[in-house]
Amino acid sequence: MVSYKELGLVNTREMFAKAVAGGYAIPAFNFNNMEQLQAIIQASAETKSPVILQVSKGARNYANQTLLRYMAEGAVEYAKELGWEHPQIVLHLDHGDSFELCKSCVDMGFSSVMIDASSKPYEENIALTKKVVEYAHQFDVTVEAELGVLAGVEDEVSAEESHYTKPEEVIDFATRTGCDSLAISIGTSHGAYKFTPEQCTRDPKTGRLVPPPLAFNVLHEIEKKLPGFPIVLHGSSSVPQEYVDIINEHGGKLPDAVGIPEEQLREASKSAVCKINIDSDSRLAMTAAIRKVFDEKPGEFDPRKYLGPARDEMKKLYMHKIVNVLGSDGKAL
Ligand code: 13P
Numbered sequence: 001m002v003s004y005k006e007l008g009l010v011n012t013r014e015m016f017a018k019a020v021a022g023g024y025a026i027p028a029f030n031f032n033n034m035e036q037l038q039a040i041i042q043a044s045a046e047t048k049s050p051v052i053l054q055v056s057k058g059a060r061n062y063a064n065q066t067l068l069r070y071m072a073e074g075a076v077e078y079a080k081e082l083g084w085e086h087p088q089i090v091l092h093l094d095h096g097d098s099f100e101l102c103k104s105c106v107d108m109g110f111s112s113v114m115i116d117a118s119s120k121p122y123e124e125n126i127a128l129t130k131k132v133v134e135y136a137h138q139f140d141v142t143v144e145a146e147l148g149v150l151a152g153v154e155d156e157v158s159a160e161e162s163h164y165t166k167p168e169e170v171i172d173f174a175t176r177t178g179c180d181s182l183a184i185s186i187g188t189s190h191g192a193y194k195f196t197p198e199q200c201t202r203d204p205k206t207g208r209l210v211p212p213p214l215a216f217n218v219l220h221e222i223e224k225k226l227p228g229f230p231i232v233l234h235g236s237s238s239v240p241q242e243y244v245d246i247i248n249e250h251g252g253k254l255p256d257a258v259g260i261p262e263e264q265l266r267e268a269s270k271s272a273v274c275k276i277n278i279d280s281d282s283r284l285a286m287t288a289a290i291r292k293v294f295d296e297k298p299g300e301f302d303p304r305k306y307l308g309p310a311r312d313e314m315k316k317l318y319m320h321k322i323v324n325v326l327g328s329d330g331k332a333l
Contacts, residue, residue, distance in 0.1 A: 002069065003139065004111035008076035009091050011111045011142040012275070015050045015332075016181060016230035019274035024327035025265075028052035028232075029318060030094060030279035032059035034071070035311040036286070041075050043318035045084035047329040052112070052275060054094040057101060069109045088332040092144075094277070102132045106141045114183070118146035122169065129177040137178070144275075147173055148185030150235050162189060167221035174226055181230035181275065184222060186215040188235035192244075192257040192280045200258065208241060209258045214268070223272045231272045237280035238262045238325075240317075246288035250295040257284075262325050269326050276326055282314050289313040 004011070012026075019026050027044075031037045031053055044051040053075065055068055063071075072091040079087035092112040093105040102113045115132040117125040129145040136143050148165030165184040174182060188194065200209040222231065239259030247254055265276060289310040293300055300306065323329045 001107050002109040004091060004109050004141070007069070007073040007091075007109050008087070008089075009072060009109070009111040010088050011140060012052070012090055012092070012144075012230070013142055013180060015088055015090070016274045017228075018331065019050075019328070020228055020230055020272050022331065023270045024331065025233075025269035025274050025276045026050050026052055026328055027318070027321055027326050028054050028092065028094075028275050028277045029282060030054045030056060030059065030277070032056075032063045035307050036282060036314060037071055037075055038078075039282075039311045039314035040318055041079050041089075042082065043315050043322060044089070044332075045079045045082040045087070047319060047322045048084060048331070048333050049322045049326075049328040050088035050090075050332040052090040052092050054092045054277065054279070055110075056094040057097065060093075060105075065104075065108055072109070084332075086332065096132070099128060099131050099135070102143075103135055106136050106139055110141065112142045112144065114144040114146070116146045116183075118149055118183075118185075122173075126173060126176050129173075129179055133178045133180075142180040143178075144181045144183055144232055145173070145177055145179035146183040146185075146232075146234075150185050150189050162187075164215055164218050165222060167218060167225055170222050170225050170229075174229060181232050182222075182226075183232040183234050184219070186218045186233075187212065188214065188233055188260055190235045190280070192237070192239050192254060192259070192284065194235065194237075194239070194259050197256055209256055211258055211261065214260065214264050216267070219268065219271060219273070226272075229272060230274045232275040232277070233265075233268055233273050234277045236260055236265055236276045237278050237284075238265065240281060240284065243281075243284040243288040247284065247291055250288075250291040252287065252291055265325050266327075278321060281317055281321075285313040285317045286310040 095116045096102040117128040195211045293306040
């Protein structure tokens with residue numbers, strides 16, 4: 001058993017309470033390799049933003065759980081080395097799908113876990129979430145749960161159809177499970193293709209897809225039912241079109257990739273939404289930078305020469321999200 005406290009990590013309780021009260025959101029960035037982690041920590045340290053390092057089941061299998069734990073421990077020390085005196089870093093399991101997986105993460109030094117039983121019938125979702133909460137809370141590990149279904153594909157999570165969270169269920173769910181935060185479905189989805197062209201309109205000038213707006217009415221109803229309760233938005237990449245263009249110009253093929261407009265995420269950050277999940281945007285930044293080097297310098301074969309620019313691009317992206325979208329800069333001095 002390794003406690004996250006020994007690793008210098010924190011759980012989400014205090015940072016969420018401050019974020020809800022302060023009208024900003026904490027970035028939850030997925031990582032599975034060193035360059036992503038370096039970029040996340042550099043951006044967070046430079047902006048003094050609390051940050052959630054997220055690991056999905058797929059990432060855990062890809063990178064190895066022991067290595068990831070040491071990377072998170074290293075991240076805390078690296079942040080201090082960069083001059084961030086009191087780093088507020090969470091190591092979080094993204095989309096845990098079983099009690100055993102959540103338990104194993106709690107036992108291995110994670111400070112927060114998500115149990116995603118949203119695809120199960122309501123009572124089963126409650127029972128499994130409650131079981132995880134009871135275990136995790138013994139070690140002061142916080143638990144995120146989910147109600148409602150997001151469409152899209154992400155590692156091992158996929159759903160053909162989404163349905164919005166039902167506001168009439170949230171009080172019962174939060175009370176009976178004891179979860180610390182709740183992921184809701186209001187129109188976001190995982191991946192770089194969040195909407196089909198049929199769901200969008202097209203900007204006549206640019207020809208780009210314009211997605212339908214998020215269901216802010218559902219969010220506001222949930223906020224009214226659970227005042228001050230931390231709400232989480234998954235699937236919140238904005239799929240920056242400049243990265244899509246670079247990828248497509250350098251041999252890639254991402255036609256009609258579309259995400260959530262950043263103004264809507266900024267608006268959500270000011271509400272009870274206190275955690276915003278971003279994975280695809282970092283993948284796009286990395287891929288765009290690497291494709292560009294491969295295309296422009298076909299003789300290059302030193303990984304540092306393409307992973308370095310990829311890291312710089314991701315850092316730029318993370319800083320932009322922190323400062324201009326979520327407003328979490330300067331909240332972990
Ligand atoms: P994106 O695919 O929009 O980045 O969402 C990531 C996510 O929600 C991780 O759980």
